[in-house]
Amino acid sequence: MIVAQRKTIPELQNIIKGHKNILVLGCGTCVTVCLAGGEREVSIISSALRIASKKLGEPIKVNELTIERQCDNVFIETAADEIKKYDAVLSLGCGAGVQAIAERYPDKPVYAGLDTAFLGILESRGVWTEKCAQCGACVLADFGGICPVTRCAKHMLNGPCGGSRVERCEISPNQPCAWQLIYKRLKDIGEVDKLKKIYPAKNWSKSLDGGSRTIIREDHRI
Amino acid sequence: MTEHTFEPKILAFCCHFCAYASADLAGSMRLQYPPGVRIIRTPCTGRLEVEYYLQAIENGADGVLIAGCLEGGCHFIDGNLFARKRVTATRALLEECGIDKERLRMVNISAAMAKNLVEVIFEMVDTVKQLGPNPLKISRTILKEEILK
Known part of the structure; x- marks a missing residue:
């Protein structure tokens, strides 16, 4: 929402x-x-x-x-x-x-x-957190359902940056390191091998960087 | 209305299970409190919405007092705790609107604390007397005077 x-x-x-x-x-x-x-x-x-x-x-x-x-x-x-x-x-x-x-x-x-x-979710009563950056090319399938684009301050796609301290992001002690979460999650679901995949530079033109976006579904147009 | 004769109108939302009963007890004990206090009984202070407080101020109340059960003593477990949070948020909102936050106050009173209720009412009346009449009423009076001119 x-x-x-x-x-x-x-x-x-x-x-x-x-x-x-x-x-x-x-x-x-x-x-x-x-x-x-x-x-x-x-x-x-x-x-x-x-x-x-x-x-x-x-x-x-x-x-x-x-x-x-x-x-x-x-x-x-x-x-x-x-x-x-x-x-x-x-x-x-x-x-x-x-x-x-x-x-x-x-x-x-x-x-x-x-x-x-x-774009986020209700974390608990009165607390909302951001979960999706609407990048236009979803990578969640490769990262155990945890979005590095949104939840990593540096949007890193090939592992953590090295700035995290005790599972927390270096930008704030209240911010969990997204890569720590991704690693834990992939380990839990037995998909840690997915981390071996090297991601090329992300195509940001599908994101807002490419200008405001329009989706046209011809099958639904009148 | 001059400052010497200013008798603040205080709207008091009193919880049925505590403060309303203590106001009743104050009556039985013949404890006097200022007549400008108008009591509205509410099933629980947790029932009160932010709009109620704002509309009271908007419609000319000089002060609004919310009297709920002692913390931990709410008949509905935590209604008074929610009320406290709403009152705190509304006080901040009133400040944003340029209204002194002390015009809105929440207190915790048990059904046996008639004396404390009366003390709290006196304190509230004193505070509001120092603050003066609700500025919305003043601006209304000024406007009326301008129209009459």
């Missing part, structure tokens, strides 16, 4: 400056699960913005709406009537959601209320 976190209230105030009638638009998918932009967070952020603006003596009208998915036109259309009523939209969707809304309403200012952080 996409993991994001909210911007601070002063940051948000700065973003919506000049608008008197705002719609805070939540998204019911990933950002709801990561507790950043769902119905509840929309309510909290709206209330906080009303409080902050009243405190400054410049009260603004802030209303709330949460749709099922901001990155899907079918759901964006359900918000069409509501969006028309406001000067601007403060989207609490991920970066994709914000852009989808902005494209759909070319004459309406649409602002991002969240900092979209990464």
Whole structure:
């Protein structure tokens, strides 16, 4: 799932400056699960913005709406009537959601209320960790399901760097060494021989380095 | 409202199993506490959402007091511990909004601690008196005055 976190209230105030009638638009998918932009967070952020603006003596009208998915036109259309009523939209969707809304309403200012952080999982309650860098050419099959591209700070593909200390990455004592995890995991599943394979330099053009990506499935196009 | 006559309106969310009972006991013991305190009974402080605190402030409460069971004594095991975390997060959010975090406070009170509850209420009222009325009310008054001009 996409993991994001909210911007601070002063940051948000700065973003919506000049608008008197705002719609805070939540998204019911990933950002709801990561507790950043769902119905509840929309309510909290709206209330906080009303409080902050009243405190400054410049009260603004802030209303709330949460749709099922901001990155899907079918759901964006359900918000069409509501969006028309406001000067601007403060989207609490991920970066994709914000852009989808902005494209759909070319004459309406649409602002991002969240900092979209990464693709990750819920590690434990209130803790999310990054697991996938969306490199476009998955190597997980060779590394026991542990991604060296994402979880090794140097994205090493041919073994550890030598900077790890007591199974921890040199960048932080809280960060486990991905290569330590990979070695343990491959040993446990009896596939340690896979480490003998030498990886050539990775083709990063399939990643964001090659520009923003498009996938076309002709069999599904209308 | 001038500062001399300012009697803060405090919204107190009291847990049914402890603080609400202690407020009841305070009544039976004839313990006086400031009349500006409005008590709302809640099944557990863990039931309270961040929105409740924010909306109380937004709608003009000068202070919000959350009174839950003693730590380890929650009827629902850990509701009051969750409430404490939410209150801490909301205090930080209020600071971001420019509202003094001391307007929101959580205390732990058992059903027998009527005296402590009254003390806590007095402390809260004193703190809020020093902070002055809810600034959102002031800005509203200023706006009204500007409109009347």
